[in-house]
Amino acid sequence: MDIFQDDFVKNGKHTRWVSLNKTNPFAFAFDYHFWHDKIDLKLNNKLKKLLLKKKQYNINNKNYIDQTIDNTYWITNNIFKLKDVEIKTLKKEIKKILNNFFKQVGFETNENIYIQGWPSVLKKDQYHKEHFHEAHRFSFISGNIMLTDNKTTTDYYIYPRSCQFGYYKCENSPGSITLFSSYISHKVDKINDEFRMSLGFNLYTQTALNYYNETKQNQDLLSPINYSVKL
Numbered sequence: 001m002d003i004f005q006d007d008f009v010k011n012g013k014h015t016r017w018v019s020l021n022k023t024n025p026f027a028f029a030f031d032y033h034f035w036h037d038k039i040d041l042k043l044n045n046k047l048k049k050l051l052l053k054k055k056q057y058n059i060n061n062k063n064y065i066d067q068t069i070d071n072t073y074w075i076t077n078n079i080f081k082l083k084d085v086e087i088k089t090l091k092k093e094i095k096k097i098l099n100n101f102f103k104q105v106g107f108e109t110n111e112n113i114y115i116q117g118w119p120s121v122l123k124k125d126q127y128h129k130e131h132f133h134e135a136h137r138f139s140f141i142s143g144n145i146m147l148t149d150n151k152t153t154t155d156y157y158i159y160p161r162s163c164q165f166g167y168y169k170c171e172n173s174p175g176s177i178t179l180f181s182s183y184i185s186h187k188v189d190k191i192n193d194e195f196r197m198s199l200g201f202n203l204y205t206q207t208a209l210n211y212y213n214e215t216k217q218n219q220d221l222l223s224p225i226n227y228s229v230k231l
């Protein structure tokens with residue numbers, strides 16, 4: 001048996017592990033969604049160029065922020081706040097891909113969607129340790145877009161199958177975009193190249209943002225949702 005057997009569903013760009021109809025109260029319930037798509041390559045290259053002009057994301061600049069050391073970088077650096085045309089186009093592209101995803105899974109919503117995202121930069125021998133973005137009753141969808149050409153994979157942990165059958169390994173290529181349920185943990189192993197750049201992002205519903213704002217006094221202000229903007 002491997003990770004792709006039993007309750008594994010693949011339908012075009014949609015990959016899902018889902019347990020349906022628990023047969024007893026002790027049975028395990030799970031539902032992991034992935035959507036694999038592509039953004040326009042020209043846009044991908046323009047985005048890479050735009051981000052490399054910014055000193056904090058360019059490894060050759062002395063003011064570059066090493067996010068493997070600075071652990072609030074991914075929260076506070078919302079690139080979707082930028083007014084550049086590339087970012088506006090990317091937002092539209094993500095919206096379009098998200099709507100295709102929703103359509104295929106039969107999810108309908110009139111809610112505004114919010115986004116928060118950051119350039120994810122690795123240098124030779126660096127890696128992203130296993131982590132998840134959001135895991136609570138308002139957690140929604142996260143994503144990543146590969147900007148550079150590296151032969152790397154993003155490895156998703158399909159609990160608890162991965163414990164015995166390994167990670168769900170997704171190959172990255174320029175412009176590849178993966179959307180996934182925000183609570184799914186994932187990692188990127190140590191890279192051999194000099195440089196790897198992707199974009200990580202989180203999506204939130206209006207309901208989640210309202211809840212966060214109404215209960216702000218009990219919330220951590222250093223939360224990614226607090227930095228999100230309308231998609």
Ligand SMILES: [Fe+2]
Nearest residue numbers: 131133186200
């Ligand atoms: Fe991540």
